[in-house]
Amino acid sequence: HACSMTEGKYSFSAIIDSGCTEHLTNNKQFLTNFRRLTTPRIFKCANGSETADLTVNYCGDLKFYNNGTCSTLTDVLYSPSLSTNLFSVRKVTQSGINVTFSKNYVNFVQASTGNIIKTGYFRDNLWWIDLPLAPQGLEGCTTPRLKRLKLGPCLLDDPYKQPCQHDSFGRHFERVSSSRIPDLTKLRGRCVEGSSLYHDIPVNIELSEKHDPTNLDSKIAQFDKDNLESKFQTLESDILWHLRLNHASKPYLQAAKKFIPELKYITLTDNIQNCEDCHQANVTRKSHTQVRHRAEKPLAVLHSDLMGTISPTNFRTGDSYIVIFVCDYSRYTFAYTLKNKKQVHTAFERCLKEIESITLEQKNVFKLRSDRGLEFQTSEMKQLLSDRSITCEYSQPHVPQQNGCAERMNQEIKHKIRVNLLAAKMPFSFWGHALNYVIFVYNRMPHSSNMFTSPYQMVKQRPPTLKFLKRFGCLVHYHDVNSKTKFAPNGKRGYLLECTDTGLIVFSEQHENLVNSCDVKCIESIVYGDKIKDYPLPLSDSLDISDTTCDLNSDSETSAVAFKNIELIEPVSYKEAINSPEKDLWMEAIKSELTALVDMNTWDLVPKSELEPRTKIIKSRWVHKRKLEPDGKFRFKSRLVIKGFADTNNYLVSEIYAPVARLGDVRMFLSVVNKLELFLYQLDVTTAFLHGELEKPIFMYVPEGLEEMMELPVRSLDNYICSLKKSLYGLKVSPNLWYKKFSKVLLELGFEMYPFQTCIFKRQQDQKFIILLIYVDDCLLASNNDDLALQYIDKIKNKINIKNLGSPRKFLGLEIVRDLPNKTIFIHQKTAILKLLNKYLSPDDQISKNSNVSNYMFTQYSRT
Template sequence: MPKGVATLFHPDNPRLESGDVFFPMQTLGVDATTGKRIYSIKVESADLWHRRMGHINGKNLDVLRKEQVNGVDYTGDVKYCSVCPLGKSAQQPHPKQATYGVLRPFQHDTLGPFAPTALGGSKYATKFVDQQTKWAEIVLMKDETCSVDSLALFNKGTVVPTGERIHCLRGDQGTEFTSAEFRQYCQDIGIKLEFASPNIPQQIGANERAGRTILNVVRCLLADSTLPNFLWGELIQTAVYLSNRVPHAALQNGTPYKALYGKDAYLGHLRVIGSRAFVHEETHTRKLEHRAWEGRLVGYSMDSKSYRIYNSETRRVRVSRNVVFIETPPVAPALDEFGFDDREFTYDTHDDMVRDVRNYTFNHSIDSLPPDHDVGDIPVIELLEQIHETTNRDLGVSSAGTPPTDDAPRTSGETIRELRRISYAFTAKGEFPDVAHRDGSFGFTEHAYAMGASQPDVPRTIEEARAMPDGEQWNAAAEREIASLKERQVYKLVPRTAVPPGRKRIKSKWVFKRKAGGSFKGRLVAQGWNQVPGLDCGNTYAPVCRFQSIRMLACIAVQFNLELDQMDVSTAFLYADILENVFVEQPPGFEVKDKDGGDLVMQLQKSLYGLAQSPSNWFHTIDPFLVEIGFVPLKSDTCVYLYDHDDVQVYLTLYVDDLLLAGNNSRAISMIKKKLTQRFKMTDMGEVKLVLGMEIKRDRNQGTLTISQEAYSKSILERFGMSECKPTSTPGYGSELSNKQPEDTLLSEEETRRYQGIVGCLIYIAQVLRYDIMYATGQLTRPMAKPSKIHMVAAKHTLRYVAGTTDFRITYGPFGQIFKIFSPAQRCTFLGVGVLIPKSENTA
């Protein structure tokens, strides 16, 4: 018999009676000697119930086991739990003496703000606790101004149905509770407000400890389940659900549930939060489709006997009672002799990795770097030298390619901490913000200016495309795009009358492109610049990896002889669900009518190119998947990921839909590609050749890697009619140009757009590779709103310098001398042969 299963003999009734407790059993067979049936009873461990109950202490768990009707039964005691110290560490208790008046008081408090934002947009939570029964409730809020709404929801949804009322409400003197609106609401429904003295939280110590207990459980659930942080809203409600069913010392080891309802709560339905959950699919339409989908348990329904299951593919939480669970603890991703196994990746169990993943936030910015940190500081350079000396420990291979020895054991914690330090070198001090926020100083608009060098033989409309000599090819490209949209179920057609009054219908347009290989490509995009925030678009922030990170990865790949491959996600945005109701006009040239001849519009089910929220939706689709398969995002650049396990390290950079993979195990990289291809439609481009306008050439024999932008630089010159210009020897025009110029010298509107296009292209190549024009380009950015003729001359002067240096390149080789160059305007850090981190500063 397997361990934990007892063999029992019993008459025909397959239930073993012991006092008043009945144990369900399973028939195993009939004994050949005695002719009696053999039954088995599975005995669960105390550790399993400890995790099911949100990591409560062993004393309270024993109290629950003594109750005979709640379904809690186990053997043994709770062993040492490594998760509890992470989530429950606190100061030693302070003596408290509680006093109560004649009125039944309720306590309230605001928890937050939390980062990242929870599903649904909440950043805060209001906690209400009945001081008599210790019953707690949580109401999620988008901001602190919703405190009145949260109190009204708690009063009408919880207090009034029990036949009680709130006589007294106690809390701190937060502005959300002392506002005139909050006081007026309490006065209208007859609630007396009581506040603790300013800066004396000890007067409401029980309330503060209740909040701490809830957050302790949330932290434990996050650490134990490895669920993403943005599910804190679900987990905090689950923590309150469990705390209402846990013995409370103030109730003489009774539970708040029993104090409120007069009976013990049944706990037999509880499962470990984060367990793999297989939910029966009620709406399957094909015989060979899966009958269930896999998610993760995040909580329990408050108004039905159902479970709340998170679907990582749709980023939604669904409620269902038809669920099968696998409660095995999370295990580290394993490698077999052929590479990654086919099971779903999970996290390693060591504390540093768990803490690093769980502290990860989607809106991490460079502000978290030390304020005095300098990308060229000596500690960073020294650290890079240390990596060269500790290859065995850090990357699992020696410089000679031999396996690591026992003399230099590598621990995952050391690797993560060193990589965290190394990653500071990835990030300059923010001279150019991430090109991922449309409101940033160098956002999507400027990036489109830089990358969108128009092609003269490419049509702008579907009518123009069909009228061209190769119109059949352009029309076929558009038809392929329409078929792809239908296959992905990106939209559904609805009558125009279904659009709510006052809601704008976003127009759509075609964007055509002739690719380098000569193929024709058409893409349908939405004209999302007139979207209304909060109505048809929500969060628009989507990080991308920094160009410094890509250069650093190239340097690491050369130094440690790593494989460096590239992948591209086909129609990436179409994989992301859209949370808002967005209505878009049908594609020009492909409009259809309903059967009665009425007009139809597209109601989007997935994100579409051109929408403001599409980049954010895509990032929040691929990022959880990368975390699920075992990658850890770095602190300094949240779009650089590391998989580190069993002497295998794989780095991944994410720039919208362009991925770079670098690792010391080719089979591991192949299996990661397989995982990505199973989830998304990917194009495996093999060894990287061209990424984000950077041409990359690698010489394995010489151990070098060269980055250049020759082709892109020439395309810029051709675009602005400067391909035949006379080169200059310096990028700057001379003395600094004043922003204030005579009105009669200002450029026209058309020339202003041309000037902005030139500067946008120069910004891009300066940020990617051409550190030598950083200062000159910075001077050109100052008069962007009102440039004059002298500014245009200066911009063309910089283009002439680019024309004479199109073959500018950076070569990375083995570690040689590491040094820095300083000048009043520029500072550069050199590693090996190539420049690593250029930086320009305005000294004016």
């Protein structure tokens, strides 16, 4: 075949022949500079038969496009008896081009640069090459006679890729007829196959003054006249002026005819309105005013949509998404929180079960409408829809208006959740419970689309009751069914999170869990945020040694200042503590500390008479601190500290030095936890230094308060001293002894110490592992297996008195916020900074009261 169509353009297809000495073609129409050879050439064929010899009398040049440029194959021989075009490998290699063959392709490589300039292909057991043809005589090629010719996109490459420039639109193209030679100076036209008027570029051929029309045969033979006749047609005058005048519309052209002479005799047709370029450039989104017919029975048609990702995650459950199902008939709404999008089908299954319990019918939902989110097109969701014979209607992509019912409900939910959390001053992590509260109230409120009848009444055919409805987040005292003694308080404090038809769901302040109760007393004038808004900031982050707590709630500015003054005058001695207004609280904290010391067998009481003369006896003192917990409670803590500076024993550096993890190690540890998505726990050792066993004898005076704790007569222990067996806070060797004790326990449990970091331990068990970081008595434990982590926490508990604090919220003064869905860990020190501001700024600045300022400061900081 002489030529073929490749990608909508004419191309020269030829067999790549390594035995052929010249390029050969059987079609002279695609050759320029067509000429007769001075001496005919005879080509022998491979079979040796003289009857197969080819006699060649003509040759020419073949112009083609390669990578946007016009190239030429010179001296291409023409033989009409040739069955197929031949492309000579020898001819190409002589021009400095290397040819490489592979399994399916042949590459032509420029020898000087190594660049691949053309690629052929393997087909029908032969190697082929296609060369896109260039119309002869075009500007950009070497022929000077014909210039500025641009045919439609059906013949040439994209016009923007060519070096030639286009003329402006002019007169109509006069069709080429086989019976006469066209006037090339007036050639105009457009390609009707191209759908865009913009790409229908007119033809303009100008002849040089010395051109001989009698020799046009060799120039216009390149055009297939029949093809040209069928491909081109005239431009109507109204279309032409439409194009000239910035694609003006018909009404504007009609108005322009009144004062523009050139348009006076132009007939304007409706074809102007069919300009595809105008439609493509000016298409806009349509308004969706069509109203769908409402369902005729409750819960037969549901609208659904997913909202998320939501940060922070929901309290305790860690959910990050909300999926809703809205009844088309009544607007009754079901809402569920999800950990990920894959749980949409489980939420829909829960919704169907709830509907069955309401309607007492197995088959009720017939249709589900949603957007095209992939969560609604999973195999599990499709199987559930198929099993229940439910039809799912999807809206068009990027057209939320078609799912407007669910989209508007999402906006309503977001607004109501936000306003309830702000009004109650509750953490945003309670948004899941606020969602349930909002849906409960929404279903029982009048709806405008229901003629102001509530969705609840339209579905259940009875008016709703709001017997248990109370303000979200308000203070609640609920009945304690687990009261152990007759005279213990019957009620406990909590805060309302959800309402049901039978009672309330309350967040217990003491146990930090959820309680279902109908025996409640609500104080709706006090909400969750009121209990902590005026509390002073803690002065220190002391260790946890007591569970003694006291709630100090205040709504007045006067009492807030009083609390601040109390904090500034914390007792510095035992006598001040027992004589302070909080005497009972401090005494309980002191008793708790002494009980722990006695239980740990920290000392032996021995008579002074048994001591050797001049034995050094060291005094001790009480350190009292008041700590504000994250839940808003004050914890009174007392610590017995020995005056270790009076210890006269000589110690080596190795006996008093105890390694601790660096802050950089802590950050690296948290980074690894976040990267590997490990389970993370915080451990706290109760009275850690009491676990260390002393190697040298140390004697201490009997601490104040021990007689009262042991219920002994006053001054009955004046003749006794404490012979210490365990280390105490304040001793020089206490940190070192504790580290040795803890590391020994870990090594016995199979942990290994990192060689260059003695405060990080690791235990490997098959593919499971545990990493433990210690900083004195504060520890972080991470593992890729939750069961393994809890198992080894219990093993450590059997040897050392530790507490599992769960996911860390505060470690070494760093406040840790972990966002599992987004795989981020955020570390900040907001409390410490606010404490300094509260301590050093004047009272007029009122930094501690202005929560908006502090929240803004740290919100901006968290984004950097």
